[in-house]
Amino acid sequence: MPEAWQEPIPLNVRPKLPTFPLHALPGWLADFCAGIAEETQTPTDMAGALALSVLATAAGGRSVVQVRGRWREPTNLYVVVALPPANRKSAVFAAMTGPLYEAEKAIAEEAAGLIVEADLTRKMAQEAADKAAAKAANADGPERDNLVAEAIGLAQQAEALTVPPHPRLTVDDATPEAISSLLAEQSGRLSVLSAEGGIFDIIAGRYSGTPNMEVFLKGHAGDRLRIDRRTREEYIESPALSMGLAVQPAVLEEIGKNRGFDGRGLLARFLYALPESLVGYRKINPTPVPEQTAAAYERNVIALTLSLADRTDPVVLTLTSEASAVLTAFEERVEPQLRVKGGRLGHVGKWAGKLIGAAARIAGLLHLARHLRDGYAKPVDADTMTAAVEIADYFADHALTVFDLMGADAAQARARSLLDVLATNGWETVTRRDLFAKLSRSEFSTIAELEPAVALLEEHGYVRSHTPPRTGKRGRPPAPRYLVHPQVREGQA
Incomplete structure (x- = not known):
């Protein structure tokens, strides 16, 4: 059963970010x-x-x-x-x-x-x-x-x-x-x-x-x-x-x-x-x-x-083998998010590409702070790495908003253009390609330029990224789609 939609956050309001x-x-x-x-x-x-x-x-x-x-x-x-x-x-x-x-x-x-x-x-x-x-x-x-x-x-x-x-x-x-x-x-x-x-x-x-x-x-x-x-x-x-x-x-x-x-x-x-x-x-x-x-x-x-x-x-x-496994699991979770097409962190790829390394650095610092006298003599354990990953996730959430802030005018203008197109066509779900076909080339010259605006809409709760499951048949996997908030389809957003 699809997850229920929450009230979308207006584009001129910053979403509430997690605390440290x-x-x-x-x-x-x-x-x-x-x-x-x-x-x-x-x-x-x-x-x-x-x-x-x-x-x-x-x-x-x-x-x-x-x-x-x-x-x-x-x-x-x-x-x-x-x-x-x-x-x-x-x-x-x-x-x-x-x-x-x-x-x-x-x-x-x-x-x-x-x-x-x-x-x-x-x-x-x-x-x-x-x-x-x-x-x-x-x-x-x-x-x-x-x-x-x-x-x-x-x-x-x-x-x-x-x-x-x-x-x-x-x-x-x-x-x-x-x-x-x-x-x-x-x-x-x-x-x-x-x-x-x-x-x-x-x-x-x-x-x-x-x-x-x-x-x-x-x-x-x-x-x-x-x-x-x-x-x-x-x-x-x-x-x-x-x-x-x-x-x-x-x-x-x-x-x-x-x-x-x-x-x-x-x-x-x-x-x-x-x-x-x-x-x-x-x-x-x-x-x-x-x-x-x-x-x-x-x-x-x-x-x-x-x-x-x-x-x-x-x-x-x-790193202990357990700590290494925690970092590897984090890497496996982050890697798909780096995709330019549909990845949550795709439009901040330069930053997000360093996130795993940042987690490792933070883990080293936490380890030394936890073992002030003999940290150099023992490996970083899984609990410390888990803590470092949690802090890295915190910085990822904040980075998304900061990079939007840095380019707020352009990103918000494009996001509003997307909202207009979504509302005009009344889609419940739409592929990236079909959405791109309806957009102005003067504002979106490539599909890559679509991603930051979509990410902003997703962050504010107007759309969701969705990848349909495979049918079991050969051939290309189903194209990723965007699910559209009912209020957008009904012209209330």
Whole structure:
């Protein structure tokens, strides 16, 4: 029996999106996210999504997930949360990221002595080389050759000595060039954390005049990054850049208009959260975060960060056979949704094609957060992978709405055109081909252009995708069809 139709959602109204599944996070992390959301009277999505950015900052570049064969996923993430003004983004952002700056401070204090020692040693070596060179320059006869050789040797020794950079975990307002240099200095590990969306303006070249997104593309994937400058060459074998941003929805609408972002695939690298604003419904005197909960959060974030800070080779996190089966089942569920024709995620294929990898990355972070002391010594289990898949599903639902928001005007206009055609013809069910035949070629030049509009109508409850079962006879399988809401057929939608 066909599922009963619900009242369709008007196209100018955003469908209600799922809330972030805090229960999928480790207990100490879920407790703090729930506590800070209550204290600030903000959606739990903001704290929950930013929590993943915090974990990625702590572990990105220092751990990878062994998925299968040669497929490995690093544990850095790009996360962006969008909320309108007056939603206390800065307060939540400061509370979530605060322990990272404490960890950064601790790492810097520990390295300070080594930096001073290395700097002094290099200066003394250079001074000795300079004195030897001066002595050789003033020598004559056979002695000169020996002194020159000695000066060259001392100069080579001085050149070989390096002074470690001051440790950095995070950056806020920086150019792509500065981020590239910092990545190189910090052995390929860095996180861009900001409660504003200005980084998108910088990437787009609003101030330099030239878009520069190479470091953001390769920094997410871990692809080799080589940058030639006039003064030096920077080479990063496996860059691991993370990003955690809290922006206004208008920022997403604006970057959606930048074809370069989408064409190069930058937008496909972000995990999007679009929570519902609580403004107008907030408690006036909410309960603060319990001190014990806040202390545990700070202690654990710092411990995780420091435990991985000194690693030169990343921890390789393997999967149990059960965890691997959970990820494979998720992959089998998502793959048909990627089809351009009829797939729920087909019109956001660039983004959705990275969803399985994102789930693996999230699983690695959850694993390390659940096993703060010995996560590197045990594999990721099925419960952790199940939690990661639930979070990935959350981001998929939000991504569909965000990408509609980015191209809202065009998508909604086409969706309304589809509604008009469906209402005019009174179909109860129709194939994609028959529907396409009735559409204007000036608005829908190819069937592929039909898919985003159909997906929007399906999301709002006006149509449903339906694939008839095979009859058992040979030949082509039945063509997918769209079931049409009775209100559309009756001209009431």
